Amino acid sequence: MLTVEGVYKTYRKGGMFSRERQQILRDISFEYKEGECLGIIGESGSGKSTLGRLLLGIEKPDRGTILLQGESVEKRGGRRGRISAVFQDYTSSINPYFTVEQAILEPLTLQPDGMEAKRDKVGRLLRQVGLDSSFRSKYPHELSGGQIQRVCIARAVATESPCILLDEAISSLDGSVQMQVLELLKELKDSFRLGYLFITHDIQSAAYLCDRVLILRSGQIEEIVDIKELKNVQSPYAQKLLRMMIT
Numbered sequence: 001m002l003t004v005e006g007v008y009k010t011y012r013k014g015g016m017f018s019r020e021r022q023q024i025l026r027d028i029s030f031e032y033k034e035g036e037c038l039g040i041i042g043e044s045g046s047g048k049s050t051l052g053r054l055l056l057g058i059e060k061p062d063r064g065t066i067l068l069q070g071e072s073v074e075k076r077g078g079r080r081g082r083i084s085a086v087f088q089d090y091t092s093s094i095n096p097y098f099t100v101e102q103a104i105l106e107p108l109t110l111q112p113d114g115m116e117a118k119r120d121k122v123g124r125l126l127r128q129v130g131l132d133s134s135f136r137s138k139y140p141h142e143l144s145g146g147q148i149q150r151v152c153i154a155r156a157v158a159t160e161s162p163c164i165l166l167d168e169a170i171s172s173l174d175g176s177v178q179m180q181v182l183e184l185l186k187e188l189k190d191s192f193r194l195g196y197l198f199i200t201h202d203i204q205s206a207a208y209l210c211d212r213v214l215i216l217r218s219g220q221i222e223e224i225v226d227i228k229e230l231k232n233v234q235s236p237y238a239q240k241l242l243r244m245m246i247t
């Protein structure tokens, strides 16, 4: 479904007028299959979020290609069929002046269904993320972090994208709420046959949700490993990183 080939990315170092560039990603190539959950892990600054933005088509690589169902991620028009996303900073992810219903309706604007069908869909999505219909008219400031993140997940599911990119999407939540949202993601994955690109610092949640993990080291792929083989990672760096993440 997603083919990443020879991707490089640099950023300007030290402000807009500087000529010096910092290499962030180097020669990134991997395949992502529909319905799969691929974890992207690595130390802080290893380039996980940068890779995420490139996969979403928000930014362009300097070199290399990223194809989603055979088409460049940058070219795909409209929201349908694209990778949708849930980010860590849920407080700025939804418009504070929108009710929960308006927030979930927003990505449905381009869909041809009538308003009644769309409102029914909002009701179904809310139930699926564990929120009852009383939440429809609430504003973000009336919700807890876990509830806002559920609304963000409902929005991402609403687009009917086959894949959702989650960039540290549960990291800001408290321990027990993290677990509830992880369980929700697992349920949605099964009922909608969704795939996830799951960017995280937390190896335990990656192990819970993912089929494979891609380990980034200073902008390069160190190893891609099946979750069942996680204990048998080959490179000394990956072994050390996993030990660090577990303790």
Ligand SMILES: Nc1ncnc2c1ncn2[C@@H]1O[C@H](COP(=O)(O)OP(=O)(O)OP(=O)(O)O)[C@@H](O)[C@H]1O
Pocket (backbone or CB within 6 Å): 011, 012, 024, 042, 043, 044, 045, 046, 047, 048, 049, 050, 051
């Ligand atoms: N827009 C930008 N302009 C310049 N440098 C950037 C930009 N975005 C990220 N960087 C740099 O790219 C490197 C990788 O950042 P990135 O956020 O992708 O890493 P990460 O692995 O997601 O880190 P973390 O886990 O801390 O979020 C960092 O050195 C960062 O300072």
